[in-house]
Structures are given as C-alpha cells and as structure tokens.
Amino acid sequence: MDPRTELVFDKIAERLRSLADPMRLAILHLLQRGPMRVTDILAEVGGSQANVSKHLGILRQAGFVTCRREGVNVYYAVADETVFTICRAICEGIEKAAEQEREAIAQARALLETGR
Amino acid sequence: MDPRTELVFDKIAERLRSLADPMRLAILHLLQRGPMRVTDILAEVGGSQANVSKHLGILRQAGFVTCRREGVNVYYAVADETVFTICRAICEGIEKAAEQEREAIAQARALLETGR
DNA sequence: CCCAAATATTGGCAACCAATTATATTGCTG
DNA sequence: CAGCAATATAATTGGTTGCCAATATTTGGG
Structure with a gap:
C-alpha cells in the first residue's frame, strides 16, 4: 500500500483513539454547553482529579479542546x-x-x- | 451522571475503538470499492492472514462490515x-x-x- | 473419502492504555 | 513568603490490544 496513504490511516486511527473513551466523550459532551473549569468538569463526570486531568490532556493534545488560564482556574473549551x-x-x-x-x-x- | 447517558458513551467509545486501527481503516477503505474476498484484501493490505482475519472479525462484530460465504471464499462488504x-x-x-x-x-x- | 485452498481460532508475548497514588507546579491571599 | 486551592505530572500496576506462529475448520475437487 502507498506509504502516504498508510500515514493518513495512522493519523486517523490516532485521532479516533483519542476519542474512544467514555470519560473523554462525557467531557466533550459537557463542554458542548460552553467552556468550563476543571473543577466543575470534575464535579460532573466524577472520578479522580488526576484522571480527569489526564483525559483533558489527551483531548488537548489531540486538538479537540483548548484551554486558557484565568488566575487559578483553567477553562477548557471545545476546539473542534x-x-x-x-x-x-x-x-x-x-x-x-x-x-x-x-x-x-x-x-x-x-x-x-x-x-x- | 445519568447511568443511561453513561451507557451511551460506553457504546460510542466501544464503536470508536473498533474503528481506531490503521489496518481496519485500510480495510474499510478498500471495501468502499465493493465487496472483496479475504485473500484479495490480504494481498492489498499486507500482514499475516491471521491478523487480517482478526481485524475483519472485529469489524464484523462491530457491524461495520458483513460477510457472505460463496463456496470456499468469503466476501466482505461495508455494512455501515x-x-x-x-x-x-x-x-x-x-x-x-x-x-x-x-x-x-x-x-x-x-x-x-x-x-x- | 482425502487433499488442498480459504478462512477462522487459539496461545503466547510485547506494547500500550487507563486508573490510582503520590508529588510537583502555579497563582492567589494574607 | 507561607499556605492554600487548582491543576498537572510522574510512577506503578492491572487489564487490553495487536501481532505472530501454529492449529483447526470449512468447502470444493479428484
């Protein structure tokens, strides 16, 4: 197979993997209503703080969300x-x-x- | 969170996981042109026969493809x-x-x- | 009925992923 | 600057996934 095509499939698969987790989907669903602080996301989706933070990191790295700091809070928002x-x-x-x-x-x- | 909503996210995530693999994407891409025998798929995507068969099984179980037997051959086709x-x-x-x-x-x- | 071709399944191993716990960073406030 | 609250980053661990090799199953032909 064409190696360039193969690269495309790799990229798509990577992106799909970033999406393929219930908690990450829940977070995105939440953020559909608008930007939210980590604490509030945490309160809604449950689970440990570290875990939520990690999932947010994965979503951010994949470019699905962005974040902006406001003082002590970090607001996440859907970017894609x-x-x-x-x-x-x-x-x-x-x-x-x-x-x-x-x-x-x-x-x-x-x-x-x-x-x- | 609403447990029913959670179940939906589980289902979506599961489906996404079934899709999130370069070889499976390549197979689906191939099948876009029409139904194909396993042997021919194998020749195009490369890799071991066992591996391709397993990926086909995953796609089938997820309902993305169907297969029909014709003699000694099995034809796979996009179902979704x-x-x-x-x-x-x-x-x-x-x-x-x-x-x-x-x-x-x-x-x-x-x-x-x-x-x- | 036995063989060969096509396909599926199984067992083992390495790589990866997700959850947890503990620790670090950052920014505000007194 | 001490301390707290919000967030991020290791480190560890158990479970999952993908790949390969070997084996089993199915089907048509001689």
Missing part, C-alpha cells in the same frame, strides 16, 4: 466541532446495528414458530 | 456507510489542526524576527 459530527454518525450506526439485530431476532423467532 | 462520514469528519479535524499548528509556527517565527 467535528467531534459532534462524529458522535452523531456513530450514534446513527448504533441505531442501525440495533435495528438489524432486532430484525435478525424477529427472523429467528419466525423460524422457530414455523418449525413447531 | 456512516464510517465514511466519520473518516471525513476526522480528516477535516486533522486539516484544521494542521492549519492551527502552521499558524502557531508562523506566530512564533514572527516573534523571533521582532526580537532580532
């Missing part, structure tokens, strides 16, 4: 709205998968009924 | 077009991030020039 596009697409996918599963179950049941 | 929406969004994000970085570098350089 495309994450929400991604989440919507994923959710669509989940809904489709659920529907397919429902259909499969219905078929299986029909099969059982027939065989009675 | 939303993955491409996701990839496009991610790519947009990468482009934005790159541009921001370029700007930051330009600013830093300007600062250095000024200080001469």
Whole structure:
C-alpha cells in the first residue's frame, strides 16, 4: 500500500483513539454547553482529579479542546466541532446495528414458530 | 451522571475503538470499492492472514462490515456507510489542526524576527 | 473419502492504555 | 513568603490490544 496513504490511516486511527473513551466523550459532551473549569468538569463526570486531568490532556493534545488560564482556574473549551459530527454518525450506526439485530431476532423467532 | 447517558458513551467509545486501527481503516477503505474476498484484501493490505482475519472479525462484530460465504471464499462488504462520514469528519479535524499548528509556527517565527 | 485452498481460532508475548497514588507546579491571599 | 486551592505530572500496576506462529475448520475437487 502507498506509504502516504498508510500515514493518513495512522493519523486517523490516532485521532479516533483519542476519542474512544467514555470519560473523554462525557467531557466533550459537557463542554458542548460552553467552556468550563476543571473543577466543575470534575464535579460532573466524577472520578479522580488526576484522571480527569489526564483525559483533558489527551483531548488537548489531540486538538479537540483548548484551554486558557484565568488566575487559578483553567477553562477548557471545545476546539473542534467535528467531534459532534462524529458522535452523531456513530450514534446513527448504533441505531442501525440495533435495528438489524432486532430484525435478525424477529427472523429467528419466525423460524422457530414455523418449525413447531 | 445519568447511568443511561453513561451507557451511551460506553457504546460510542466501544464503536470508536473498533474503528481506531490503521489496518481496519485500510480495510474499510478498500471495501468502499465493493465487496472483496479475504485473500484479495490480504494481498492489498499486507500482514499475516491471521491478523487480517482478526481485524475483519472485529469489524464484523462491530457491524461495520458483513460477510457472505460463496463456496470456499468469503466476501466482505461495508455494512455501515456512516464510517465514511466519520473518516471525513476526522480528516477535516486533522486539516484544521494542521492549519492551527502552521499558524502557531508562523506566530512564533514572527516573534523571533521582532526580537532580532 | 482425502487433499488442498480459504478462512477462522487459539496461545503466547510485547506494547500500550487507563486508573490510582503520590508529588510537583502555579497563582492567589494574607 | 507561607499556605492554600487548582491543576498537572510522574510512577506503578492491572487489564487490553495487536501481532505472530501454529492449529483447526470449512468447502470444493479428484
């Protein structure tokens, strides 16, 4: 495969990995309402301070959020709205998968009924 | 946090993880052209047969692809077009991030020039 | 029925990731 | 500048993931 193409896949995968964590998704969801201090994020998502800070660091390094210091507080904000596009697409996918599963179950049941 | 919301984030994260691998992305990219046999996928993406098979299994389990047997061959096909929406969004994000970085570098350089 | 080709599965190992605990940094206030 | 509150950064550890090698399964052909 073209090595440049391979690099692109590496980058996409890296970005997806930065996103693929429930707590990080929760944080992004929170920040959708507007910038927040770490303390407040912490209060909402729960977990240890160190952990939340680390997740914020990962999101920041990936460029999904930015932060700005105001005195003793640090405010985080969404820097890349495309994450929400991604989440919507994923959710669509989940809904489709659920529907397919429902259909499969219905078929299986029909099969059982027939065989009675 | 609402436990139901938490479950949603778990599901999204799980799905993202299934997607967050260069080889799996390469496979999906290949399959965009149409259904393919495992052997042909193998020839294009490289790597061991076992590895490709495992990645295909992960994609299948996540519902991103389906497979159908035809004699001795198994054809895989994209089952969920939303993955491409996701990839496009991610790519947009990468482009934005790159541009921001370029700007930051330009600013830093300007600062250095000024200080001469 | 046995062989060969296509595909899947398993076991082991190294790399990576996430959570925790402890420690460091930063900025305000008295 | 001492001390506190907010945040970030190690260091450790248990669990997960990816890769490889070997083995098993499935299917068509002789």
